[in-house]
Amino acid sequence: MSLQDLMKYRDSGELSDVTIVVEGEELKLHKFPLYIKSDYFKEVAAESGKDQVELEEFPGGAACFKVIADFCYNKKIDISLENVAQLRCGAEYLKMAGDNNLIDLTERYLDDIIRSAQMSRSLSPIVDLISRTACLGPAAEEAKIAERCFAAVMDVWTKPGRVDALVVDRLLRLPLDWFERLAKSCGSEGERQLRPLAELATRYLHRVFQRDTDLQKQQQQQKKPEKKKEQEKSAEKEKDDDDAGEEAAEEPQQEQQEAREEQQQQEEEAGEASDAEADGGDKKKQQQQQQQQQQNEPKEPTGEVLDRVIGSLPEPTPLAEVISGDWIRLALLASEQYSCQCRPRLLQLAGNMLHRFRQEELKQMPSPVLCDIVSSTAAAMGGDAGASGEAQVLSGVIDNHLLDLARAGSLTAEEFAKLAASVPADYRASHDTLYEAAETLLTAGESIPDDQQKAVVEAVDLSRCEVSTLQRALDKGAFPAKVVCQAAIDLAQRQQSLQVDGKFARREDFKPTFSSSPSRRYGRNVASPSYDGIGAGYSSYREPIYGSKFDSDFDASSGLRYSALGGYSDTAAYPDTDRGARLDFQYSGASGGRYSSRKW
Template sequence: MEFRKFRQSGELSDITVVVDSHQFQLHKFPLYAKSDFFKALVRSAMVDKDLVHLKDFPGGVRVFSLVADFCYNMDIQVSPRNVAQLRCAAEYLQMTSPGNLASQTEEYLQDVLYSSKFTTLVPVVEVFKGCCDLGPIAEQIDITGKCIRTLVDAWKLSNEKDTRTAKDAISNTVLDKLIEIPTCWFQQLLITARDRDVPKSTLAKIAGKHIFSLIQNQLEVPICSESLSFLLDSIFYELPTAVETLQTAVTTDWVIHALKMATETDCKCRSILLELAGKMLRNFSMRELTQLSPDLLMEVVQYACSSVNCIPEVVCEVIDRYLYELALEKTLTPEIFVKVATCLPVDFRANHDLLFQVTGMLFQTGGNMTDAERSRILEVVDFRRLSEETLRRAHDEGQVPITYITKAALALCTKLRAALETAKNTIELQEERFQMMCQCTNFTSGTWIKDDGEDVVDVRPQSRDNLVLQVAHVKESSPVSIEMTHALVESKLAVCALSEITQGDPVIYVFSPFKPQLIEIASTLNGKDECFTINNVYRKLETGQSFWPYTPKRKLSV
């Protein structure tokens, strides 16, 4: 029997189904034929079996309209956007017999999940998003679980394969769509990915996207601080070693926004973000840093200073540039200057030139500043660590009491005197080494001896009383001639033996007069780089070549 025309016209309707206040004029037989839910109504003790209200129906009016069409044997359009809703609707209405709506939508769902391995994850995310308004039923029939497992499997492969499909797994297109899923499901997705060893870099990129979307949504449509704090914490604390995980995956702008939001909402993850900002301190632009309050910046700096990889020069530059920018904006006060400038350890700041420049700007814009305030500001500056040019400018401008300049000038003189003394000692030491080099004339000669039937050349010094001046000098007949010369090798005095070979490139053997043994060197012979060890005793291998020293193909042990 053809039911289509009755579905379209509502003619001879004998049952009214209400979904979200919308009435559907339908017929019992097509519904009973497909749905065990409606079939059970016949046997129930309902007073009015001709009027049925479906509460919390998955997908609402739009999806029930498709289900009704299916019951009337009409073709319906199934897509990644509605397959989860149709599958849940089939479960709700008990349309689970073979070939019914449940099995057909389940088959379509499996095709979507499987084909994502070879194409793109976008349809999987669309299915996942379609579960958002379905409530617990989507979890009960494991649609969300299947989507999560499919996404995680793809993320694992993205680290193992360099294919278009693998790259698509963590593309912005995929991650941007994941932003729309509820945070509770995203947390479950993140936990599954972490427990199945998805790479930390992938976890960081995924989590970073979601966190930033929460922050942006808060700016546009604010929610209560407690709710946002819970959402942020639920993500951060599921990341393994959150700081290291995020450090290479997020931008400095992301860190600034996340830190400010965590501070406003008093999140537990605030300490993670402070540590992260401390590690990334050198990467921030001054425009980004001036978005932070002085107190918040000082907290970041304290975390940076506590790091084992802290670079004092970088931290000092950040603080001084921050104060300079506030002074340019004319928002710097004496209280902020003193508090921020003194938040670093005393010995961190090697040069106070920029800090002194900030004090000058502060004096010009500070209005009626008391003498006590001026003195407190000047005490922050260590005038002994000012350059000569800055001291001269301070004297010429006349904004600093002469006593500060005098003390600094005396300290500068002391520093210069120490530098001159150091330079003098260095010159004397170099002169001594030069004289030593000129006097290196007492060489020993190598001699041939027999050792277990092998030819050995003995290059031990004849005497160890003056070892520095005694080095090996080996001679051999043509076609090799060896000439002893003095040279500075890597800024150290050495004696070189230059071997002129009739075949191949020259080889330089470097002898160290400052060690009991001769040093290991690299040589080039016949255009090939080779390495050998010269020691107190150097063995000569049997060879048909008529020159010595012989360069072996392998290192020799003595």
């Protein structure tokens, strides 16, 4: 019997010599056309010789196999975007290789779809292929359709033009396994693919975070009826007490009270009915939203999704460029709750972008999480980071955050002590902002235990504050006077330790320069020197004016008096005036700057 003759029996099943079972549906077919097109059926026949073959987990199910069976009988089939992925995977399952066989035909059709999409810069057909292939099982892995589609997606995404939001939403619905494969396939052609990958990954994870948030809200709503019942019981008890007291009152008052209670009860019943109706509508709406959400999101636990997505991203993926403070807060909370392995990477990411957080975002960040961010960032910087600009930026962010919280009245003494201590001591060039936050906290009028007050005071080093801050601390009385006085002594001793035989150490770091034309001050010509030096914060060195002859009348042996504000006064150099020349050296910059002199 020829193949042409067998086509007549395809639909009728007459003269069938083999039964194919797919998803419980039996198809009466013929061995000859199946053996010609499929190596799978040849192998099955050689192994068992059975007249019935069951295809388990066949890609596309019975509907797809029927089309493939028609192809085996040389019947004309239509290959389209809707079925090409199923046919390709089904052909892979049945081992239908060879020229003009089903694998060859579907491969050429896939190439045409992908090439056309790339030329038109349209992601829709490619994403449609990915979505249809994602549910086709192991055969889809062997067919390697996904890898080709992933490469095309990133190629189109990185080209100029706007990506359709609906197309992106379909990518966000991918199963976790497929999204992980998409992420791992990126970066092979350079860093140009990493930015769109970062955007896609953060949005994919945000949907998972939103799922947890909605679940928490749902649980809270379920607790509301229980709380309402407790309130009703309490109200009934109060009502009984009121009724007992009214019995002793006069009868007219009792009648009025009963009337008021009856009216109140009617209003409550009407309100409860209205609430029940509203709750019923809200509940139905929430159920619909929940069903839709379950279809669009991965089924795995949040911790697993977070670990696998972050772990699949190449190291240079620029997450910091696309995420917000709210996103990193949710990610860190989830990583802590589920003990995720990616938490160190998230902490490092948060530390790198901490200076970009808005005030509102920092306020929403729990203090323990913020402490972890600072500690992780400090550990990454290393032990010698105290003089770096990054270290001072980190301390500045935390100190200003503490001040904002204290002014808003949302800071506790315990939180202050922990957050302040999370920043290494040598990272702060100044403690002025930290003191202001502590003062605001301690003078807010709230009752603070003695041990917590002590912890707040010990977190601030007043000796590293401006003189004006020390004076303010003494005037305000927020800190004990003994602490303020000791800080002033420490400050003076530290400044004296810089002086050696009337001169300051590391003089070679400072090179005086002079203006070409001297200015006349107090009847004398005085040169205008300025100094370029190296130093930072309280470790900067100030050059005294003696040792370099600024004019012919200057006496290097004259007595110098140091000012706590950073200047020197020479009262003996100008006997014809009642004021001495004063030099105030001002410093700017984190690791080196320019000192300028001011005289009067």
